[in-house]
Amino acid sequence: MNEPFAERVRRCQRGLADRGGAALVASPGPALTYLTGVEESPSERHFLAVVPRDGSPVVVAPAMYEAELEVAPIDRVVLWDDGDDPVEALASVFESAGLEAGPGGGETIFLDDRLWTTFAKDVRGLFPDATYDLASDVLEPLRLKKDRTERATLRRAGALADRVSMTLRERGEAVVGMTERELADEIDRLLEAEGGRGPAFDTIVAAGENGARPHHQPSDRPIEAGEPVVLDFGAFVDADLESAQARYPGDQTRTLVFAGEPPEGYREVHETVARAQRAAIEHVEPGVTAESVDAVAREIIDDVGYGDAFVHRTGHGVGLEVHEPPYIVEGNEQTLEPGMVFSVEPGIYLEGEFGVRLEDLVVVTEDGCERLNTTPLDWACEGARR
Structure with missing residues (x-):
């Protein structure tokens, strides 16, 4: 063996x-x-x-x-x-x-x-x-602590998702008029073209008011100018393990406006989620608890008055499974250690209006953490009014 x-x-x-x-x-x-x-x-x-x-x-x-x-x-x-x-x-x-x-x-x-x-x-x-x-x-x-091969594979999965994310940004207003389902199918095609071994989960495309549903399934609803669109996707990639068959997933979320003027209040909500995500990632280091990472993100969102609209945990472990320990959630006193990999994905969901979620994968290092996704967090694509 x-x-x-x-x-x-x-x-x-x-x-x-x-x-x-x-x-x-x-x-x-x-x-x-x-x-x-x-x-x-x-x-x-x-x-x-x-x-x-x-x-x-x-x-x-x-x-x-x-x-x-x-x-x-x-x-x-x-x-x-x-x-x-x-x-x-x-x-x-x-x-x-x-x-x-x-x-x-x-x-x-x-x-x-x-x-x-x-x-x-x-x-x-x-x-x-x-x-x-x-x-x-x-x-x-x-399994909580990923070995060198696992970390290298997850980096490749993160980089693959990044490339697709940048391609979508560059399309800008060309996306307007596509349905959620058409865009989801296009994302899956792009993931495969970049070397993915199939979507790691059902790709989420949630436009406008549908973005307020964290796990919305893409529909035939057209994407309009000025609408925030939540995009959550990733692909499996093969581990470099000779004859072994293990695959590891990417998982990234961005909320974009492809063209036009975003709705009132959107800029503030997006900036709040971005601040919460950045602060939570900066907090990650060996010795802190999983629940403390959740608390950092949640406090920022609470302080702005959107606490009730942050309806899920801040993150989940990623490895052979898309969702596995450690779970970044209140009540989890698990101490973070080097080699652990998990998502950091705070969100705000305003029923009947829009939602914002931003997600990156991180790996705990000896003195902090490494982001496995490096694309910008900002929302504006070419043709959107910043």
């Missing part, structure tokens, strides 16, 4: 030892990809990775995946045919790791948080007397 996966497995095994765990079971999804580099969708077939406290991890998979797994950074694979009983294959893997199936024993097994009930039932059937817990108890502390 090559780096960085060998190191991730070692850290996982140390976590198992610290918690008295005998093994961790991962299924298709972020946990499996993080530990093995294999990116696969869940299905009715048993496709599981077992990481024992000692020894090498083993992937149990349908035989049809043999070719794909031969080039993956995994040392041990147990394949089963459609005519076989996959639970027997799973039992053999546990036995090779020193866990004998059947009653007795007080071992603790950590199951993937998203393990389908079907597969969880099979594992519990093998070890009816074991104690079970969530794999995130072991993996979340590891």
